[in-house]
Amino acid sequence: MLKIHTEATVIGHAECLVIGGGVIGSSIAYHVAREGRSTIMLERMMPGEGASGAAVGMLAAESEEFADPEFEQFARTSRDAFPELVRELERLSGVSVEFRTEGFVTPFRSEAEGEKRWKAANTREDNQPEWWDAGELARRIPGIDRQAIGAIYRSKETQLFPVQLCRAYTGAATVLGATIGSGTHAEQLVVQNGRVCGVVTDSGFVSCNQVIIAGGLESMNLLEQVGFYYPLYPVKGEAVAVSLKDHPLEYTIYADDVYLVPKQKNELWIGATSLPHHDDTEVTVAGLEGLLARASAWLPRVREASFVRTWAGLRPQAAAGRPFIGAVPGVEGVYAAVGHYRNGVLLSDATGRAMAALLKGADAAELGISKISSARIKEESL
Ligand SMILES: Cc1cc2nc3c(=O)[nH]c(=O)nc-3n(C[C@H](O)[C@H](O)[C@H](O)COP(=O)(O)OP(=O)(O)OC[C@H]3O[C@@H](n4cnc5c(N)ncnc54)[C@H](O)[C@@H]3O)c2cc1C
Missing domain, CATH: 3.30.9.10 (D-Amino Acid Oxidase, subunit A, domain 2)
Structure with missing residues (x-):
C-alpha cells in the first residue's frame, strides 16, 4: 500500500479538503459546507481562473447531447436546480450570477433540418419544445437571417456568468464556515495505512479525513499519486x-x-x-x-x-467520454470529480450535491450516477 510521510509544517485541518476552485470544486465546497462539515478548498490561482473562467455559461441540458439516459438525467436535474440554487447563493454571498431565463432558440434554414431538430427535441416528454415558423422567429428575434425558415424554442434552458458563479459558490461556502485557500498549490497527497491523511501544499501541510480532487485538467498528476489512471x-x-x-x-x-x-x-x-x-x-x-x-x-x-x-x-x-464523480479505488478517503468537458457549469450543481452525499456514504446507484462513479469507469478508463 502507498505510504508517504511528510515533515511539512501543519497549516490547517478540515474533515473535507477540496483541491481546485473551478465551478466543480467551488460547488463541492459549497455543498459540503452546507452539510455542516468542516471544509477547506485550495485553489492555486483565484477561483474561476481555469477553464471555468473561459466558459460562456449555458445550462444547456436539452440542447446538448449526453452519452446515456442516466447522464442526461443528471444534467437535467442539475439545470432544474439552478433557479433555487441561484436564489440561495445570491442571498448568502451577495454575488449576482446574472442568471437569464429567456430560453434558447435553434434556428434552421430548411424543412428537412427543422424536422430533424424537432425530432431530436422531442425525445423526452418533459422537453416541451415550441416550433416557431419564420414569422414568429422574425418577430421574436428582429434581424435574424432572412433565410431562416423557423426555429425550435426551448424555454427551460438558462444561462449565467460562470466566474460570478464560482465567486457565489465560494462566497456562500465561506458564509457556511468553509475556508477558501486561494493562491495555494496542492502538491502531494499524503497516505498512511491505506488512508489519506492530508495534502502537502506550497505553504505547508493541511490534514484532512477526506480529499476531493477537482483540479480540472491538472487532476491527473494528483490521481496518479494514488495509483488511479484516469486520462x-x-x-x-x-x-x-x-x-x-x-x-x-x-x-x-x-x-x-x-x-x-x-x-x-x-x-x-x-x-x-x-x-x-x-x-x-x-x-x-x-x-x-x-x-x-x-x-x-x-x-x-x-x-x-x-x-x-x-x-x-x-x-x-x-478519454472515457464522460466525467468521473466518485471514490478513487485503492485509497480510503480520496474522491474525484473530473472530466466535465463542455458542460461543467451546467453539471456543477448536481456534481456538488452528489459528492456531498458520497462523502457521507451514499450509494452511487441510489444517487443515479452509477455509470459516472467508481468501478465501471475505472475499467473503461484503463
Ligand atoms: C470557450 C468555452 C466555453 C464553454 N462554455 C460552457 C458553457 O456554456 N456551459 C458549460 O456548462 N460549460 C462550458 N464550458 C466548459 C466548462 O468551462 C468546463 O467544463 C468547466 O469549467 C470545468 O470545471 P472544472 O472546475 O473541472 O475545471 P477548472 O475550471 O479548470 O478548475 C480547476 C481548478 O483547479 C485548480 N487546480 C488544479 N490543480 C490544482 C492543485 N494541485 N492545487 C490547487 N489548485 C489546483 C486550477 O487552477 C483550476 O482553477 C466551456 C468551456 C470553454 C473553454
Whole structure:
C-alpha cells in the first residue's frame, strides 16, 4: 500500500479538503459546507481562473447531447436546480450570477433540418419544445437571417456568468464556515495505512479525513499519486464578446455551428471553437474569423457590433467520454470529480450535491450516477 510521510509544517485541518476552485470544486465546497462539515478548498490561482473562467455559461441540458439516459438525467436535474440554487447563493454571498431565463432558440434554414431538430427535441416528454415558423422567429428575434425558415424554442434552458458563479459558490461556502485557500498549490497527497491523511501544499501541510480532487485538467498528476489512471485531455475553445449597442438580443441563439449568448451591458458572447489536444490559450485569427462569420450569418447585425474582447480556455475532456464523480479505488478517503468537458457549469450543481452525499456514504446507484462513479469507469478508463 502507498505510504508517504511528510515533515511539512501543519497549516490547517478540515474533515473535507477540496483541491481546485473551478465551478466543480467551488460547488463541492459549497455543498459540503452546507452539510455542516468542516471544509477547506485550495485553489492555486483565484477561483474561476481555469477553464471555468473561459466558459460562456449555458445550462444547456436539452440542447446538448449526453452519452446515456442516466447522464442526461443528471444534467437535467442539475439545470432544474439552478433557479433555487441561484436564489440561495445570491442571498448568502451577495454575488449576482446574472442568471437569464429567456430560453434558447435553434434556428434552421430548411424543412428537412427543422424536422430533424424537432425530432431530436422531442425525445423526452418533459422537453416541451415550441416550433416557431419564420414569422414568429422574425418577430421574436428582429434581424435574424432572412433565410431562416423557423426555429425550435426551448424555454427551460438558462444561462449565467460562470466566474460570478464560482465567486457565489465560494462566497456562500465561506458564509457556511468553509475556508477558501486561494493562491495555494496542492502538491502531494499524503497516505498512511491505506488512508489519506492530508495534502502537502506550497505553504505547508493541511490534514484532512477526506480529499476531493477537482483540479480540472491538472487532476491527473494528483490521481496518479494514488495509483488511479484516469486520462484527461484538453479541448481548446475560443470565444469572442461584442457589444450590440442598439438592439440587444433577448434569447440565446443555439445553432448547430455557433452560439450567441446575450449578457449584461448589451454584450453578446459568441462561441466556441473546438480543438482537441490543443493545450495553448491563444486566440487565432482563423478561430475568430470563423466565429464571427457564423454568428453574423445567423444575426447579420453582429457586423455592426463593436468588438469587446476575446479569450480561449481548455475544456477538461475524459478519454472515457464522460466525467468521473466518485471514490478513487485503492485509497480510503480520496474522491474525484473530473472530466466535465463542455458542460461543467451546467453539471456543477448536481456534481456538488452528489459528492456531498458520497462523502457521507451514499450509494452511487441510489444517487443515479452509477455509470459516472467508481468501478465501471475505472475499467473503461484503463
Ligand atoms: C470557450 C468555452 C466555453 C464553454 N462554455 C460552457 C458553457 O456554456 N456551459 C458549460 O456548462 N460549460 C462550458 N464550458 C466548459 C466548462 O468551462 C468546463 O467544463 C468547466 O469549467 C470545468 O470545471 P472544472 O472546475 O473541472 O475545471 P477548472 O475550471 O479548470 O478548475 C480547476 C481548478 O483547479 C485548480 N487546480 C488544479 N490543480 C490544482 C492543485 N494541485 N492545487 C490547487 N489548485 C489546483 C486550477 O487552477 C483550476 O482553477 C466551456 C468551456 C470553454 C473553454
